[in-house]
Amino acid sequence: MDSKVVVALGVGLGLSLFFYRRKHTQSPRSKNDGIVWLIGAGPGDVDLLTVKGMNLVRQADVIVADELVDRSISDLAPAGCKFIEMGKRGGKADSVPQEDINTVLVAECKKGHRVARLKGGDPLVFGRVWPEIEALNAAGCQYDVIPGVTSALSAPAAVGIPITHKELSRHFVVVSCHKPDELDFADLSKIDTIVILMGTRTLPIITSRLQEAGLTPSLPVAIIQWAGRPEQRVFVGTLDTIVKQTQGETLSPAIVVIGKVAALAKV
Ligand SMILES: C[S@@+](CC[C@H](N)C(=O)[O-])C[C@H]1O[C@@H](n2cnc3c(N)ncnc32)[C@H](O)[C@@H]1O
Known part of the structure; x- marks a missing residue:
């Protein structure tokens, strides 16, 4: 075989291997890689969590769950995923203040964590998600909203x-x-x-x-x-x-x- 062809084949193989490994091995993440996924967890039946929501929970480093979210969703999370319960219920005196929730989301995101913020139903339907979006924007944190099935x-x-x-x-x-x-x-x-x-x-x-x-x-x-x-x-x-x-x-x-x-x- 022509030596130029052999070199070209070798380079091609090397590049394919490089890109394959980059795609399939988890490289260490930097602090800038943190992201908060504001996920609609549906009305309570885990089967009503969307496929997208489920796939993201499976990659989460931290789950921050609202009060009405079915706790069994956390069973989908990978081993070692931290679970933080932060619920607000209208009229309940022991509700966690919104500022505390915002602080946790921003802090976890800045650590480079992938945060699954689980909200009941759809996050944008009476979900009090806007203050969280404002806090994430103000802190320069990446976020994404994943719709859910509203009650x-x-x-x-x-x-x-x-x-x-x-x-x-x-x-x-x-x-x-x-x-x-x-x-x-x-x-x-x-x-x-x-x-x-x-x-x-x-x-x-x-x-x-x-x-x-x-x-x-x-x-x-x-x-x-x-x-x-x-x-x-x-x-x-x-x-x-x-x-x-x-x-x-x-x-x-x-x-x-x-x-x-x-x-x-x-x-
Ligand atoms: C703060 S709102 C959140 C709504 C939520 N974002 C949604 O899209 O369903 C909470 C209210 O949603 C309703 N709700 C939420 N989950 C429910 C469920 N599983 N069954 C009946 N009502 C529910 C109740 O009226 C409850 O007081």
Whole structure:
């Protein structure tokens, strides 16, 4: 064989080996390689974590989990992955302050770690993720947002409620009722299906304001608690009856669905 051909073959082989090894061996990471993945962990059923979310958890050095995230997701993490529980729950006095969460995310990222920040449902749907993004931006940390299955959609689905329906629901709205005074109930009453997050504590206010806005007392209401988890519960009633029906029950976390389709819930 021509010696030039042999040299060319050798160089080619050497380069292929170099690139193969670079791709398949883990090189040590520098501090600048840190990244925070803001991952939507879904509503609780691990099977509703996206494939992308799962693949990233499998590469994580650190998991920082919100309160409503199913702890079994951490079983996917590699050996040695650090697990930090940092949850915020609206209205809970022992919630971790947002600044503390931001500090941990930035510190872990600056150590060069790959951080899986697990948020319940979708991180950008009432997920309080924006302050974390601002802190990461301010610190010059890399981040990526990985969408998740929001409880606003998966909770009705878990009990077979179609939030759109050809005859019963042409439109829907998703709101938080943590602060009902900030909502316009006259506007809400014009929407066929109202999906409410963080609305169990204020249920008496919601149901009475919607009736004052003209909705019929017999309009169906469904409450789906712990959707997708073994402890899932569903209550079905009407604007007029649901408060009495659920009196004395601890309902949070739950999704409230108000509209004709709520009557289709599988109880
Ligand atoms: C701070 S918000 C977070 C929402 C989340 N980012 C999402 O997309 O589902 C928390 C509220 O979501 C709702 N929620 C979250 N997970 C739920 C579940 N498994 N079942 C019912 N409601 C849930 C409840 O209304 C709860 O109070």
